[in-house]
Amino acid sequence: MRQTIILNVDDHEPNRYARSRLLIEAGYFVEEAGTGHDALKSVDACRPSLIMLDVNLPDINGFEVCRRIRENPHSAHTAVLQISASATSDFQRVTALDSGADAYLIEPVDAEVLLATVRALLRMRRAEEALQKSNAALQAANEALRLSNEDLQRFSYAASHDLQEPLRTISSFATLLHRGYRDKLDPEGGEFLTYIEKAASRMSLLVKDLLIYAQVGDQNAYAAKPVAIASVLLQAETNLEQSLAQAEAEVAHGELPTVLGNEGQLVQLFQNLIGNAVKYCALDHKPRVHIKAENHSGNEWLFAISDNGIGIAPDYQEVIFGAFKRLHGQDVPGTGIGLAICRRIVERHGGRIWVESSGVGHGATFFFTLQSCEN
Ligand code: ADP
Numbered sequence: 214m215r216q217t218i219i220l221n222v223d224d225h226e227p228n229r230y231a232r233s234r235l236l237i238e239a240g241y242f243v244e245e246a247g248t249g250h251d252a253l254k255s256v257d258a259c260r261p262s263l264i265m266l267d268v269n270l271p272d273i274n275g276f277e278v279c280r281r282i283r284e285n286p287h288s289a290h291t292a293v294l295q296i297s298a299s300a301t302s303d304f305q306r307v308t309a310l311d312s313g314a315d316a317y318l319i320e321p322v323d324a325e326v327l328l329a330t331v332r333a334l335l336r337m338r339r340a341e342e343a344l345q346k347s348n349a350a351l352q353a354a355n356e357a358l359r360l361s362n363e364d365l366q367r368f369s370y371a372a373s374h375d376l377q378e379p380l381r382t383i384s385s386f387a388t389l390l391h392r393g394y395r396d397k398l399d400p401e402g403g404e405f406l407t408y409i410e411k412a413a414s415r416m417s418l419l420v421k422d423l424l425i426y427a428q429v430g431d432q433n434a435y436a437a438k439p440v441a442i443a444s445v446l447l448q449a450e451t452n453l454e455q456s457l458a459q460a461e462a463e464v465a466h467g468e469l470p471t472v473l474g475n476e477g478q479l480v481q482l483f484q485n486l487i488g489n490a491v492k493y494c495a496l497d498h499k500p501r502v503h504i505k506a507e508n509h510s511g512n513e514w515l516f517a518i519s520d521n522g523i524g525i526a527p528d529y530q531e532v533i534f535g536a537f538k539r540l541h542g543q544d545v546p547g548t549g550i551g552l553a554i555c556r557r558i559v560e561r562h563g564g565r566i567w568v569e570s571s572g573v574g575h576g577a578t579f580f581f582t583l584q585s586c587e588n
Contacts, residue, residue: 217241217262217335218243218244218262219241219263219264219265219331220244220259221245222247222249222251222264224247224267224270236331244259249270249274256282256285256288257287260287260291263294263331263334264288265331269297275297276312279293279314290341291338292335292337294315294317296319297309297317297320298321315337316334362430366431369423369426370431373423373427377417380417383409387413418546425554426554430557436475437584438473441469441471442469442483445483446466453487453488460491462499463501465504467504467505467506470508470514471586472586473583473585474562475561478561481558486579489552492546493522494520495523503517504517504519512585513583513584513585514584516582517578517579517580518578519578520576520577524572524574525540525573527570530568531567536549536550537553538552555579562583563584564583565581566582567581
């Protein structure tokens with residue numbers, strides 16, 4: 214293992230000698246310098262772990278030497294212990310620490326105190342180095358993750374985009390077949406055609422939702438600005454107009470704030486959650502949806518979208534946010550991507566989303582947080 218190098222800087226030779234002996238006896242490798250210039254040269258040449266720096270040097274003042282040590286990228290994080298016999302005032306102590314020293318001792322310094330201070334500073338430096346290493350590793354891992362996410366993003370976008378084209382062809386030829394040849398097919402042939410049409414429209418829904426899911430993940434498409442939730446809700450309700458009217462659903466809300474976010478994505482979020490509240494309604498009563506927002510911890514809004522629908526059993530309250538996770542068969546139309554899109558949108562906005570329900574038959578409340586504009 215490489216021996217720890219300490220650079221001992223002092224123009225007073227007997228002092229320098231005595232300290233070097235002490236350090237060598239304690240197991241350190243010691244380099245010496247008698248002037249500020251020599252000290253700065255040695256810093257580059259021997260890369261010490263700690264510099265013991267006398268304040269009164271004949272050429273450059275010790276405070277200035279310390280500042281230059283900090284400016285040098287090779288020694289910016291090297292531990293510096295300043296020692297002075299004359300600069301003993303609080304002001305000088307403050308100047309030393311402000312110019313980058315990690316500790317400041319005043320002569321006469323007891324040998325044990327000196328060695329204990331050296332050990333403490335080296336411990337601090339090692340901890341700092343370990344932290345830097347793990348930060349660098351973390352940054353590298355983050356970058357690799359970012360690149361692979363971008364790849365995946367591009368892939369899913371391209372895949373879902375390109376899938377639409379052949380799908381449109383299948384759908385339009387199935388429609389043509391239906392219109393022009395349905396009478397010529399026997400009952401079994403007609404049934405097969407219906408399967409093709411149904412599968413094509415289901416596939417089209419899946420591709421459309423996958424495309425939305427991929428787009429929500431696209432960092433470049435995300436631009437946050439103040440968004441009034443009242444306007445978001447209005448747009449979501451307009452998009453859901455038909456299903457709301459069909460189910461005779463009522464959507465009520467309290468006061469709604471302005472948040473920081475991406476308007477298009479927030480419309481999608483509200484639309485998916487309100488759409489589900491209506492879709493998963495109980496058979497015996499009309500859907501009633503209530504939206505509430507409350508200021509949570511100053512810079513966050515907590516939204517709650519409650520319904521009086523079929524509710525969700527506790528075991529499924531987490532899984533339903535995964536892509537393609539559905540609790541229903543094809544009797545209820547859907548792709549199982551809606552809530553995965555919601556989670557992606559909320560997380561993109563720096564928030565959290567979850568559901569609470571006392572179980573089947575008790576309605577459900579979807580909670581999510583969004584950043585307030587005052588951040
Ligand atoms: P989809 O509605 O297309 O199936 P989602 O991802 O939107 O997909 O929802 C996943 C599942 O979560 C649904 O299949 C449904 O079982 C359940 N779910 C979602 N919203 C509600 C709700 N408001 N009440 C009861 N169940 C719900």
